[in-house]
Amino acid sequence: MLMGLYGLVDDFPILATFVFTLLVVLLSYEAGFRAGRWRSRRREREQEVVVRLIVGTMLGLLTFVLAFTFWLAATHFDAARQALLNEANAIRTAYLRADLLPEPHRTEIRDLLREYVDVRLEGVRSGNIEQAIARSEELHNRLWSQAIAAREKDSSPILMGYFILSLNDVIALHTRRLTVGRDFRIPKTIWIVLYVIIPLAAASVGCHGGLTGASRPLVTVGFVLIISVVMTLIADLDNTRKGSLRVSQQALADVRKTMNTTNH
Amino acid sequence: MQLYGLLDALPLWALFVATLVVAMLSYEGGFWVGARSSPLPDSQQEKVVSRLVGGILGLLAFMVAFTFGVAASHFDARRQALHDEINAIRTAYLRADLLQEPQRAEIRNLLREYVDVRLEGRRSGKIEEAITRSEELQDQLWSQAVAAKENTLNTAFIGNIIQSLNEVNTIHSRRVTAGLEARIPNIIWFVIYAITMLASASIGYHAGLTRSRRLPVAPALILAFSVVILLIADLDRPLGGYLEVDQKAMIDLRNKMNAQMR
Numbered sequence: 001m002l003m004g005l006y007g008l009v010d011d012f013p014i015l016a017t018f019v020f021t022l023l024v025v026l027l028s029y030e031a032g033f034r035a036g037r038w039r040s041r042r043r044e045r046e047q048e049v050v051v052r053l054i055v056g057t058m059l060g061l062l063t064f065v066l067a068f069t070f071w072l073a074a075t076h077f078d079a080a081r082q083a084l085l086n087e088a089n090a091i092r093t094a095y096l097r098a099d100l101l102p103e104p105h106r107t108e109i110r111d112l113l114r115e116y117v118d119v120r121l122e123g124v125r126s127g128n129i130e131q132a133i134a135r136s137e138e139l140h141n142r143l144w145s146q147a148i149a150a151r152e153k154d155s156s157p158i159l160m161g162y163f164i165l166s167l168n169d170v171i172a173l174h175t176r177r178l179t180v181g182r183d184f185r186i187p188k189t190i191w192i193v194l195y196v197i198i199p200l201a202a203a204s205v206g207c208h209g210g211l212t213g214a215s216r217p218l219v220t221v222g223f224v225l226i227i228s229v230v231m232t233l234i235a236d237l238d239n240t241r242k243g244s245l246r247v248s249q250q251a252l253a254d255v256r257k258t259m260n261t262t263n264h
Numbered sequence: 265m266q267l268y269g270l271l272d273a274l275p276l277w278a279l280f281v282a283t284l285v286v287a288m289l290s291y292e293g294g295f296w297v298g299a300r301s302s303p304l305p306d307s308q309q310e311k312v313v314s315r316l317v318g319g320i321l322g323l324l325a326f327m328v329a330f331t332f333g334v335a336a337s338h339f340d341a342r343r344q345a346l347h348d349e350i351n352a353i354r355t356a357y358l359r360a361d362l363l364q365e366p367q368r369a370e371i372r373n374l375l376r377e378y379v380d381v382r383l384e385g386r387r388s389g390k391i392e393e394a395i396t397r398s399e400e401l402q403d404q405l406w407s408q409a410v411a412a413k414e415n416t417l418n419t420a421f422i423g424n425i426i427q428s429l430n431e432v433n434t435i436h437s438r439r440v441t442a443g444l445e446a447r448i449p450n451i452i453w454f455v456i457y458a459i460t461m462l463a464s465a466s467i468g469y470h471a472g473l474t475r476s477r478r479l480p481v482a483p484a485l486i487l488a489f490s491v492v493i494l495l496i497a498d499l500d501r502p503l504g505g506y507l508e509v510d511q512k513a514m515i516d517l518r519n520k521m522n523a524q525m526r
Contacts, residue, residue: 047476064329
């Protein structure tokens with residue numbers, strides 16, 4: 001059941017997170033408000049100061065948990081950006097070090113690396129991630145067989161060693177980008193817990209409002225909006241492949257450009 | 265090892281129920297005491313009490329939130345270590361290509377078995393056994409690498425494989441540390457439960473003292489704290505929680521290795 005719920009949150013478009021959170025907060029606030037107002041009409045009443053303390057603590061807890069979750073999502077986003085930069089550097093290094101290899105492997109490897117960058121840029125642009133991954137892994141195998149073939153010919157294993165190191169880096173960073181994008185996400189139980197404590201907090205705030213007065217203060221709108229916005233931001237940061245926050249591919253595109261110029 | 269895992273004996277749902285019950289009982293107890301104390305003489309006194317209760321509650325929120333942050337970063341570290349390990353094994357597997365037979369095939373077979381042992385240990389929960397077996401395999405891999413040295417002229421390639429194997433060993437230790445030792449210490453759990461009980465009791469006491477009715481918001485607060493404490497326990501447990509580090513990437517590696525064998 002938990003997995004199903006997680007998949008549900010994951011497939012949400014980013015805007016749906018906003019609307020969903022907004023509704024959850026509004027409805028729980030309203031329910032709390034009505035409950036509070038109903039209770040305030042009875043003779044035996046809650047003391048306002050007691051309620052205020054509890055509601056304050058509830059909001060404090062919610063704020064902290066939201067802030068930490070935001071921090072987690074921001075860290076993951078940063079990791080995705082870092083992985084892309086590292087990959088661009090590794091590809092550039094491998095491309096340069098291909099110079100150390102004998103022909104025809106040098107040209108062969110450079111062509112493969114150029115195609116590799118194209119595949120990756122195209123995969124992100126078109127959104128056909130799975131296809132790009134499959135093609136990238138084919139290219140890894142071909143690059144590796146070229147390197148092994150070059151080894152048989154070459155007499156300078158030290159230079160070969162350098163190329164092998166960068167090629168391994170390229171392959172390792174492929175896996176890294178994959179896992180950062182796919183696996184380094186906010187754990188599902190954190191989402192569930194957030195959607196448990198958000199309605200509890202909103203209902204308590206509402207209850208406090210209902211106990212003390214008959215109307216809903218205007219600042220309620222701010223409270224509802226800010227929670228929805230922060231949740232949306234967290235969801236957006238967490239998913240590097242959707243929404244408005246995406247990792248810029250510029251570093252990789254720059255590498256592609258230098259490949260064209262050094263070739264001629 | 266004695267320092268960690270005191271709470272691991274309880275399943276998570278039981279831990280959640282226990283937290284809830286303990287906090288509610290403390291709340292009721294505080295209420296009972298407060299309602300039987302003589303009412304406060306003036307509003308100045310009342311302010312002092314509510315400041316104190318506010319302080320205790322604030323401290324609880326801080327403690328719980330920071331522990332949540334710590335548990336979440338431990339979880340991230342475990343995930344990170346797994347992914348680094350996958351990369352290290354994959355690199356070592358590729359670099360074995362640079363060696364002569366029979367070491368090439370030997371090292372690849374050992375690495376495949378290494379991945380199997382780790383996946384199996386995870387699935388069956390027999391962690392200690394998997395660790396012992398992994399360390400045996402590391403020794404065997406090492407002797408193969410040393411044997412390869414005698415067998416080749418290209419010492420640079422041996423250097424490459426040696427480097428990879430060292431990395432596999434280092435990351436193994438890191439996974440063991442991240443998985444079994446980077447836990448929330450028992451003393452912190454003890455303090456969290458003590459503050460939770462104290463805070464619930466003081467809410468109750470405050471309500472009782474001011475002759476307030478029983479509040480619907482107090483159980484809501486207690487529920488919210490119990491849920492977050494449940495989350496901390498879940499993030500903190502390497503095994504047996506609702507939340508476990510996804511081994512899918514390791515299974516992918518296993519499949520890739522098999523594909524390359526043929």
